Every structure is written in C-alpha cells, then in structure tokens.
Amino acid sequence: LEQEVIFKKATFGMGCFWANDALFGAQPGVLRTRVGYAGGTTGNPVYKNMGDHTEVIEIDFDPNIISYRDLLKLFWDNHEYGLTTVIKRQYMSLILYHEEEQKRIAELDIEVEAGKRNEKLITEIAPAGPFYPAEDYHQKYRLQKHKWIMEELNISPDQLQTSQIAARLNGYLAGVGKLQDLEKDVKVLGIPEKIASFVKIQYLDNEGGSL
Numbered sequence: 028l029e030q031e032v033i034f035k036k037a038t039f040g041m042g043c044f045w046a047n048d049a050l051f052g053a054q055p056g057v058l059r060t061r062v063g064y065a066g067g068t069t070g071n072p073v074y075k076n077m078g079d080h081t082e083v084i085e086i087d088f089d090p091n092i093i094s095y096r097d098l099l100k101l102f103w104d105n106h107e108y109g110l111t112t113v114i115k116r117q118y119m120s121l122i123l124y125h126e127e128e129q130k131r132i133a134e135l136d137i138e139v140e141a142g143k144r145n146e147k148l149i150t151e152i153a154p155a156g157p158f159y160p161a162e163d164y165h166q167k168y169r170l171q172k173h174k175w176i177m178e179e180l181n182i183s184p185d186q187l188q189t190s191q192i193a194a195r196l197n198g199y200l201a202g203v204g205k206l207q208d209l210e211k212d213v214k215v216l217g218i219p220e221k222i223a224s225f226v227k228i229q230y231l232d233n234e235g236g237s238l
C-alpha cells in the first residue's frame with residue numbers, strides 16, 4: 028500500500044513576497060507556493076489597496092520531507108528588514124498558524140530566537156484567516172521575467188499558484204536552493220535540458236546575491 032501523503036500549509040509574512048516565493052519554492056518538500064494578502068480585516072485586498080493586510084506567502088508542504096520547524100528556521104533568518112525594527116503592516120513579520128501544533132512550535136521558537144539575539148522580536152503570531160491571492164504578476168515573479176520558459180513548459184497564469192515546477196524554477200533563478208536539487212528535479216519533474224542549463228547559469232550568477 029502506498030503511504031498517503033498529508034500535505035500541510037504554512038503562512039508567513041517576511042517583507043516583500045517576491046523574495047519569499049523564491050526562497051521557499053526551491054526547498055525540497057515544498058509542493059507549491061502562492062503569494063497574497065492576509066492577516067487583516069479589510070475586504071478584497073489588492074496590491075494597490077491592501078488595507079490592513081500583510082504581504083504573505085502560503086506554502087503547501089509535505090511534512091515527511093520538510094518540517095514546520097525547518098520552514099520556521101528559514102522564516103527567522105530571512106525577513107527582508109530583520110525582526111527587530113518596527114515596519115509598516117504591509118511588510119510586518121507575521122506567522123499565521125493553521126493548527127494548534129504550529130502555534131505551539133512558533134511560540135516556543137520565538138523565545139529561543141529572541142534569546143539567541145538577545146533582543147525582543149516584533150514577529151506576531153496569529154491564527155490564519157482568509158488568504159487573498161495576489162495578482163498574477165506577483166506570482167513567481169522571477170520566473171515571469173523569462174517568458175520563454177513559461178511558454179516552453181506551458182505554464183498558464185493560474186498554474187503560477189499551483190505548479191511545483193514553477194515554484195522550483197522561480198527559486199533557482201533567484202539563486203536559492205541547491206544545484207543538486209535542480210539536477211534531481213530535471214529527472215523527476217521532467218524539466219527539459221535546455222531550460223535546466225539556462226536556469227543553472229542564472230543560479231550561479233545570482234548565488235549568494237540578494238533575493
């Protein structure tokens with residue numbers, strides 16, 4: 028019998044969501060990502076008018092491959108503006124939990140992180156409410172700069188929010204993830220050689236660079 032895979036969700040605000048989309052999209056065990064607005068109360072947020080919402084990333088992951096703790100590790104270390112400077116709601120450091128277990132882990136972890144840095148962190152931890160996907164042009168922002176790849180792979184605008192290949196390539200193009208994982212994806216996800224070699228060059232050019 029095949030083991031049933033139970034996917035889980037995680038939602039984080041870490042500054043401009045373009046960078047987080049790339050960071051998480053390239054992690055093994057992440058199945059899809061989408062960026063959007065959440066955490067607030069105002070209706071129908073859009074980029075130009077997001078009310079009291081925050082730019083967030085929603086991650087679907089396989090907990091057998093990557094744990095919520097692993098995701099949180101990336102969360103603490105990668106906020107665009109750090110975790111101690113108060114910033115407008117759009118870019119606030121935010122953990123929106125989907126189950127009590129996530130809440131528990133996040134609340135323990137924030138103490139550990141604050142201790143390590145010896146500073147109070149401004150991160151807010153709150154239950155996940157409605158998530159409003161951002162406009163298509165914000166999804167897989169790095170990948171969309173290379174229209175020919177989207178065309179070769181036949182990735183439609185809606186698939187930008189669901190395609191694992193799109194999530195992966197968007198990460199590698201920004202120089203995050205590991206090159207060995209790209210090699211694996213070429214085999215498992217069937218990424219054509221021509222695209223893989225182009226992505227590899229971009230990866231190397233961007234490696235270590237800012238997202």
Ligand code: MHO
Nearest residue numbers: 042043044045082117165
């Ligand atoms: N610094 C980015 C912010 C965009 S992000 C979707 C810019 O150049 O506009 O908030």
